[in-house]
Amino acid sequence: MSRNLVIFLISIFIFSMPATAKIVDYIAAIVNGEPVLYSEIVKFAKENGIDDLEKARDKVIERKILLTQAQSEGLKVTDKELNAALEDLAKRSGAKNIAEFKKMLQSQGISFEDLKENLKEQLLIAKLIARDVKSKINVSDVEIQKICSSLKSHPVRTVYYIYTKSKEKAQKALELLKQGVPFEKVAKELSEDPTTAQNGGYVGKVTKGSLIKPLDIAVWSTKPGTYKLVETKNGYYIVFVKSQETPSCNEEEIRRRLFVQKFQKALKDYIDNLKRTASVKVYM
Known part of the structure; x- marks a missing residue:
């Protein structure tokens, strides 16, 4: 069954429900052929403390654009990479192992499988950004020395x-x-x-x-x-x-700060460029 047919059938199922039925979800957008459900947007807004659902929707659409781009380019997350990320997340959450981590999630009403899938998507997007954005950023010694010279001339x-x-x-x-x-x-x-x-x-x-x-x-x-x-x-x-006093020249700190500045700009430009070529239809 084609992807477009699946989306069509989902839409028919949702919008052909009886008037007395309670509609709990619907397709809020379609990004590169992939549906974005209203429930996804609400969940994202809640998890990230965003009050404006339209802002949350736009962020979810950006994420979906990145995800579909990574998938279209054949990027993969191996089981080894996913398991390592899960173990790291479990440790940072205070759990001794994955089994204990699952119990912690269950007690908070969080699905381990949903978290696992979400983490997999994050890792996939991270791979795309690392390859197409981070790898192309360079902070030269000349840039660092220029800032150091400026600091020394401004006591x-x-x-x-x-x-x-x-x-x-x-x-x-x-x-x-x-x-x-x-x-x-x-x-x-x-x-x-x-x-x-x-x-x-x-x-x-x-x-x-x-x-x-x-x-x-x-x-x-x-x-x-x-x-x-x-x-x-x-x-x-x-x-x-x-x-x-003359401000000290911490070259590593300056390099890190410059990298972050360049990365933020490069990532925005990258996402904006993907948006221009993406197929996005919004229904909310």
């Missing part, structure tokens, strides 16, 4: 400040600092910025250009370990640059 300074609306209060704060009172203590007592005051005036680790212009100029014209009074139209700031 980070740890900044604190005391803010007051009056010059008199700012002068009082300066006097206390000159007497050796710790900056954090003075900030907690006199600063009128409630957000930073409770943290001893701590603003954070900043790069050049990340603060408003008057403060930015003060921060980058002050030697680490010293402070400076800044007058603005909104009041007075005593800016304290506690320290400066």
Whole structure:
């Protein structure tokens, strides 16, 4: 029996039911000749915390496009690969073996066979993506060194400040600092910025250009370990640059981050390209 005939018969069975019968499922879409049931979409939405069924439908359609593409290209998942993946999943779930894993699933009302089939499909899609997307991504040493050079030319300074609306209060704060009172203590007592005051005036680790212009100029014209009074139209700031550091160049972390960025873009482009050539009919 042809695939199209099977789909036709399923549709006839569902839509020719008596008006009094309860319709529990129907074909929501057909992707490359394969039906996508409404129940699949509802299940996917529930499992992935998606409230919008149309968004869930689109994700299921994307998955079906990838799955049918893998199948059309003759990709296979061996029993050995599937069993290894099941054993790994069982261990990560806290089960000692597959038998115990089955009991865990049963207690939660989850079908082991359904999970097994779903896992097989995931592995098949992963093979397709590994071959057609991941294998073609390259992160060069030149790209990594370019980022490292950029990091080294953008030092980070740890900044604190005391803010007051009056010059008199700012002068009082300066006097206390000159007497050796710790900056954090003075900030907690006199600063009128409630957000930073409770943290001893701590603003954070900043790069050049990340603060408003008057403060930015003060921060980058002050030697680490010293402070400076800044007058603005909104009041007075005593800016304290506690320290400066140059971001470290972790090449492996940069390589991983670049790979992820490239992979995400490449995967989107790959799926978009498959969508353009796929046969998709939506009924919901």
